[in-house]
Amino acid sequence: MNEKLNKEILSKASISKKVDHGTEPLVLVEMIQRLKVRDVMTTTLATVERAAPLSDVQALMKAKQISGVPVEEGGRFLGLVTINDIIRALEGGYIDETCQKHMSTKLVVLEDDMPLSFALRYFEKYHFGRFPVINREQKLVGIICQRDINRALLLELTNELNRLESESSHYKVPEGPFNLYVLREFPVSKFDFENAGKAANKVKQLLKEKKFPAKIIRRIAVAAYELEINLCVHSDGGSLSWQLSNGRAEIIAHDSGPGIADVEWALKDGNSTASEWIRSFGFGAGMGLVNVKRVSDEFEIESTVGLGTRVKAVIYINPDAKR
Amino acid sequence: MKLKDLVDQAGFEVVTLPDAEAEVQNAYSSDLLSDVMGHCPENSILITVQNHKNTVAVSTLVEAKAILIVHNRTIPDDMLALAQQEGVALLRTACDQFTISCKIGVLLDIDT
Structure with a gap:
């Protein structure tokens, strides 16, 4: 290997x-x-x-x-x-x-x-x-x-494993500085400001070790940090996963509630539902999602009230990464 | 300008100064961490009232060299520990944000 x-x-x-x-x-x-x-x-x-x-x-x-x-x-x-x-x-x-x-x-x-x-x-x-x-x-x-x-469950589990294996082999890419493959997932708990930012920092450290361009590192780190803070401030808990493959950095924030009632409103600069307490920390200014969108080459958000929210931000590390 | 020269000339209190020779070219004044993340230039000194460890995390992300806490606000131990770990300078001043920003602007010869 x-x-x-x-x-x-x-x-x-x-x-x-x-x-x-x-x-x-x-x-x-x-x-x-x-x-x-x-x-x-x-x-x-x-x-x-x-x-x-x-x-x-x-x-x-x-x-x-x-x-x-x-x-x-x-x-x-x-x-x-x-x-x-x-x-x-x-x-x-x-x-x-x-x-x-x-x-x-x-x-x-x-x-x-x-x-x-x-x-x-x-x-x-x-x-x-x-x-x-x-x-x-x-x-x-x-x-x-x-x-x-x-x-039936054994059969289904075997299928699931095969699917995961074929998915990971799909990401095998030729050697090269921007072709390393990483997939990690970090759980993020509600109001856990103590640990917020850890995932983003790990991403940053790894990219620095691999000598990625500083501007790219900053964009990826900003997207990861903002999404991590969002999970911490707004969700009932969720996870932040990131993946580097084929010259793309994908960051996905996923939570199981409470969901965003008006996504369009939440995407506007300055709009936020954060409490005064959150704001006193310097968060909740309604700029987080805007920042993520700004640094991303691809940005997707899906949310259902009561079910949760999934945000995906993609940053191209090399210009040919567009899918 | 070297960080140590800026500290001397502006008269900041040094809480931690991991790299006195670090080159500081810019300054950014804000208390909103998302604003810092979105707009703070590299090699900056960040001027803020936010005296907690998340400010250090954000500064690391945007490659700020120093954090200047205004109004002599107390620096919590965990903030200091993280700053030392991340190699970010922590400074304090009794001045308010606007006054000290003007002073730093002059010292760094930043065009307005």
Whole structure:
């Protein structure tokens, strides 16, 4: 590997955030919200008809290594025979009786377009081994068990890793002073003036070591510092990441709230929502975003009230960096 | 002008002076750190009331050589520590911002 290739990917998973049922890595939280029950469930179903004896189900369970068999006729989902029903039948000596007589009909089912997070909550709540899955037309389309979820999450994590790897190999660039590749991410906490500016300073030090032109360093450092201060002053906390590759410096400030109600207003020189207390520190003069925009070759801002803000500033280190 | 000569001629109190030989060519007077970041020229002496460590961080970013705190405001320990670490001079004066800016302008022979 190229020694100049200084690569440090701070995995998303290390920035965890609280969710309602404990602390989980953010990347997994996103995954279980994005995946639908239909992406995870088993669709090749072993089913039986009402008239089948329970001993048929017992044989099916043994052959397919499953613990629940839906009872279905003509696409209509009628009930479920579980391994507990079979145990009871063996104990009670009625294993040769029909499914219709002994199947469970009071069932909790999931719908195929529910998010996986919903299914996980159901498993937690009901302690069932599996849930039948129906579609909007109430037709049985699959069955989901914990094993399906484990498999799907492992697969999805592998895909995510592959994506990250291919993304980083995409940034491999030829050797040269402006072609070093760096990706770093710094968490920024609300009102943490003690540490504000640290990220910007690290950027600056690295660029100085690499002997980048002073004017470029100043522009990058100003954009990084202003965005860092903005996160510190205005957001509920977020992160500042920066990346140098292909002759471009990209600085991204990302937070999870509160969002900017009027972005156009916030971009005007002198407009600010900062408190007097913030202003007494020499911040909150409404010049931060204006400064970032002024030093950047590309500038983007997206904000949604209640969700958060993402600002991206790009500075070209060599003139051919324009994408 | 060398920083040490400016200090002598203007009569500043030296809090820390990591590089007395540093060449100072410009001056900038402001209390808004974003304004400093946006407009302060290189190799400047920054004249301000902002006596806290963020002023040092901003000065480092814009390559200012010295920070002059007016009205003899107290310099907190963490500000001093950061200035020493970053190699930025910290100076004090009893004067107000306007008066001392005029004086520095004359000493540095800055065209107005």
